[in-house]
Amino acid sequence: MFKIVTKRVLSAVNKLMEIEAPLVARKARPGQFIILRVRENGERIPLTVADSSKERGTITIIFQEIGKTTKELGSLQEGDYLSDFVGPLGRPMELPSSGRVVAVGGGVGIAPIYPKVKAFYDAGLEVISIIGARTADLLILEDEMRAVSSELHICTDDGTKGHHGFVSDLLQPLLDDTSKKIDEIIAVGPLPMMRVVAEQTRPYGVKTLVSLNPIMVDGTGMCGCCRVTVGGETKFSCVDGPVFDAHQVDFAELTRRSRTYLDKEKIALEKFEHECRCGGEK
Amino acid sequence: MPLEAEQVKLLRKMKEKHPMPEQDHAERIKNFNEVPFGYDAETAVKEAMRCLQCKDPACVEGCPVEVDIPAFIKLIQEERFAEGIKKLKEKNNLPAVCGRVCPQESQCESFCLRGKKGQPVAIGRLERFLADYELAKGVETPAGPDRTGRRVAIVGSGPAGLTAAGDLARMGHEVVLFEAFHSTGGVLRYGIPEFRLPKEKILQREVDYIAGLGVDFRKNVVIGKTITVDELFDEEGFDAVFIGTGAGLPQFLGIPGENLNGVYSANEFLTRVNLMKAYLFPEWDTPIKLAKKVAVVGAGNVAMDSARTALRLGAEEVHIVYRRSDKEMPARAEEIEHAKEEGVIFNLLTNPIEIISDENGWVKGMECMKMELGEPDDSGRARPVPIKGSEFIFDVGTVVIAIGNSPNPLIPQTTSGLELGRKGTIKADDNGATSRRGVYAGGDIVTGAATVILAMGAGKTAARAIDRYLKSL
Numbered sequence: 001m002f003k004i005v006t007k008r009v010l011s012a013v014n015k016l017m018e019i020e021a022p023l024v025a026r027k028a029r030p031g032q033f034i035i036l037r038v039r040e041n042g043e044r045i046p047l048t049v050a051d052s053s054k055e056r057g058t059i060t061i062i063f064q065e066i067g068k069t070t071k072e073l074g075s076l077q078e079g080d081y082l083s084d085f086v087g088p089l090g091r092p093m094e095l096p097s098s099g100r101v102v103a104v105g106g107g108v109g110i111a112p113i114y115p116k117v118k119a120f121y122d123a124g125l126e127v128i129s130i131i132g133a134r135t136a137d138l139l140i141l142e143d144e145m146r147a148v149s150s151e152l153h154i155c156t157d158d159g160t161k162g163h164h165g166f167v168s169d170l171l172q173p174l175l176d177d178t179s180k181k182i183d184e185i186i187a188v189g190p191l192p193m194m195r196v197v198a199e200q201t202r203p204y205g206v207k208t209l210v211s212l213n214p215i216m217v218d219g220t221g222m223c224g225c226c227r228v229t230v231g232g233e234t235k236f237s238c239v240d241g242p243v244f245d246a247h248q249v250d251f252a253e254l255t256r257r258s259r260t261y262l263d264k265e266k267i268a269l270e271k272f273e274h275e276c277r278c279g280g281e282k
Numbered sequence: 283m284p285l286e287a288e289q290v291k292l293l294r295k296m297k298e299k300h301p302m303p304e305q306d307h308a309e310r311i312k313n314f315n316e317v318p319f320g321y322d323a324e325t326a327v328k329e330a331m332r333c334l335q336c337k338d339p340a341c342v343e344g345c346p347v348e349v350d351i352p353a354f355i356k357l358i359q360e361e362r363f364a365e366g367i368k369k370l371k372e373k374n375n376l377p378a379v380c381g382r383v384c385p386q387e388s389q390c391e392s393f394c395l396r397g398k399k400g401q402p403v404a405i406g407r408l409e410r411f412l413a414d415y416e417l418a419k420g421v422e423t424p425a426g427p428d429r430t431g432r433r434v435a436i437v438g439s440g441p442a443g444l445t446a447a448g449d450l451a452r453m454g455h456e457v458v459l460f461e462a463f464h465s466t467g468g469v470l471r472y473g474i475p476e477f478r479l480p481k482e483k484i485l486q487r488e489v490d491y492i493a494g495l496g497v498d499f500r501k502n503v504v505i506g507k508t509i510t511v512d513e514l515f516d517e518e519g520f521d522a523v524f525i526g527t528g529a530g531l532p533q534f535l536g537i538p539g540e541n542l543n544g545v546y547s548a549n550e551f552l553t554r555v556n557l558m559k560a561y562l563f564p565e566w567d568t569p570i571k572l573a574k575k576v577a578v579v580g581a582g583n584v585a586m587d588s589a590r591t592a593l594r595l596g597a598e599e600v601h602i603v604y605r606r607s608d609k610e611m612p613a614r615a616e617e618i619e620h621a622k623e624e625g626v627i628f629n630l631l632t633n634p635i636e637i638i639s640d641e642n643g644w645v646k647g648m649e650c651m652k653m654e655l656g657e658p659d660d661s662g663r664a665r666p667v668p669i670k671g672s673e674f675i676f677d678v679g680t681v682v683i684a685i686g687n688s689p690n691p692l693i694p695q696t697t698s699g700l701e702l703g704r705k706g707t708i709k710a711d712d713n714g715a716t717s718r719r720g721v722y723a724g725g726d727i728v729t730g731a732a733t734v735i736l737a738m739g740a741g742k743t744a745a746r747a748i749d750r751y752l753k754s755l
Contacts (some may be wrong), residue, residue: 023503023508023509026507027507027508027509037464041562041565041566041567042566042567043558043566043567043568044464044558044568052373068567069567082503083464084501085502086462086464086502086503086504086508087507087508088508089505089507125337215549217553217554217558217568218463218553220462220504220530220690220692221530221531221691221692222530222531222532222549222553223532223547223549223550223551223553223688224532224534224547224549225546225547227494227551228541229541234534234540234541239691239692241524253541253643256642256643257541257543258542258545260543260569260571261569264563264564264569265569267563267564268563268567268569
């Protein structure tokens with residue numbers, strides 16, 4: 001059993017939890033993820049490691065309450081326990097040795113981009129961060145991102161904070177500024193956002209990485225559920241990724257595969273919400 | 283009640299095994315309950331009487347874990363069941379599992395003298411009888427031996443790991459078993475379906491028995507990620523490590539359309555159903571999607587398990603698609619028989635060449651070619667050769683690829699000093715010793731995908747070698 005030692009509400013739909021998992025904390029590096037189960041008959045869901053502390057023996061996760069499992073996770077309190085928590089899984093992200101990096105985080109994708117930006121910053125790289133959300137209330141980790149970025153640009157779809165528009169709008173001038181070379185771009189967010197960024201940077205030939213979060217079961221390479229086509233080859237996101245070259249990823253296939261269980265997810269969520277309303281067992 | 287001498291004489295002449303009652307096939311495809319019910323005591327005693335108690339028993343040679351088969355059968359003949367199970371467990375820590383999933387027809391029973399004229403003694407069914415007898419009565423844990431003070435780490439809680447762990451604990455070593463999943467048993471848990479090996483009623487109880495022997499289970503630990511093998515020695519203070527991580531990397535066909543929605547590896551399909559209990563969705567959270575028509579590619583035991591699982595999930599039509607003929611099918615005869623009884627349709631000499639998409643990226647069909655058999659290939663089996671112009675489209679909505687698994691590369695990639703074999707296996711000698719001192723390996727990680735009992739045999743052999751190694755330290 002894995003104890004929830006801290007819980008913070010970041011926005012109406014985003015929550016942060018610090019989980020006691022000393023073995024995982026000892027090893028976790030930026031780019032890696034964990035898999036958890038809330039309780040015995042729960043599903044296994046992957047979440048990116050948002051932060052880790054060897055000293056405290058904890059892993060921080062940030063999640064958006066979208067489906068049944070994330071809503072149920074969000075309903076737990078400090079002091080409660082998760083039945084399973086395993087990791088760190090996936091390959092750690094490789095750090096460029098020097099240069100200028102642009103980090104793009106959209107929505108809940110700001111959470112997984114944060115540890116990467118922090119690692120760049122700690123390594124002495126210049127990091128320009130762009131974060132965006134649908135609306136100001138959903139913008140998370142602004143202060144944390146500012147603390148580890150050389151520059152921070154903000155946008156919201158509805159204009160309630162920062163630039164009124166999308167992260168791609170803010171990325172464009174950086175791409176066009178030929179006086180300042182960008183060595184690497186990393187983008188994490190909803191699939192449509194990562195796809196847009198990939199297409200946007202492709203003509204500029206700038207190395208662009210994305211961190212994928214496809215459906216997974218085991219997370220150790222044994223089921224192949226998370227397979228994704230990268231450069232024409234099938235890769236397993238859990239062991240070959242989750243960070244891949246954005247220009248090589250088949251986003252159309254990935255988007256399609258991520259929708260495999262939409263109808264079942266709806267059934268599970270409706271059942272959960274019904275039980276909550278009726279005061280049934282959670 | 284003891285049998286009359288006259289009755290015994292007749293039983294000794296009986297050419298066929300006593301049949302084992304089982305669920306009717308029309309009924310059983312609607313549930314996940316176990317198919318065979320097992321022998322009752324009376325039938326077990328009668329079947330045991332068919333054993334001639336050979337002076338020089340050949341059956342034992344066919345048992346990878348060296349069970350004293352005539353001895354336990356004699357105890358059944360004498361209705362001394364409690365002693366019988368003790369005898370069995372001297373060698374086999376998982377009798378209820380083996381009695382169900384061992385391919386006895388190609389192991390012990392293939393050596394049985396009775397098999398020369400008629401059917402061999404039903405050794406597997408008798409093993410199962412004793413194991414179930416004990417489970418019903420309450421399992422006895424043997425007294426712990428003196429502790430040696432040596433520590434062994436076992437990686438993977440499948441059949442090889444469980445066997446090595448149990449044996450080493452009984453030798454007095456401190457044993458810690460690491461499992462990556464949230465639940466123990468390895469392929470016995472995620473691969474073999476409930477209707478062949480009930481999870482709570484049978485598997486969990488045998489795992490509990492191993493725990494009772496003193497094995498410390500640590501779930502949710504991925505060796506190679508959470509802790510490396512090097513760290514097990516350097517930081518965690520283990521004296522030896524046994525690697526039994528199996529063959530968990532699914533192979534795909536490499537044909538167009540394999541990443542369409544509705545294509546599963548058998549590993550994913552079975553893991554969702556067996557480990558994650560997708561057949562109980564939404565009571566259990568993990569879903570599975572199945573079309574009315576399902577094709578399972580391959581004809582091994584895993585393919586049969588997948589096909590029979592698909593039927594129970596409500597598929598209307600389930601097809602096995604296999605590129606060779608019925609003679610080459612690698613599955614056990616019993617599994618093929620059960621699949622046929624249940625209505626699985628066999629499409630032999632048929633090879634998929636492309637999986638076809640509907641407008642939304644879901645499987646709507648599979649293009650196949652008819653094959654004919656040519657000269658034998660490297661494996662000694664006749665090579666399937668495509669028949670020109672025989673392409674046709676199979677109308678299916680779900681495809682399960684069950685053409686085999688390779689060893690999982692996580693440990694080989696992260697452990698120093700391990701010599702590897704072809705196809706990512708770990709090289710080990712006949713005792714399970716690898717190229718690295720103190721590191722032993724056994725089961726599918728060494729042999730490539732094989733059977734539960736061979737993995738158990740490897741676990742047993744390695745346990746003995748590890749014991750010798752620890753005593754030499």
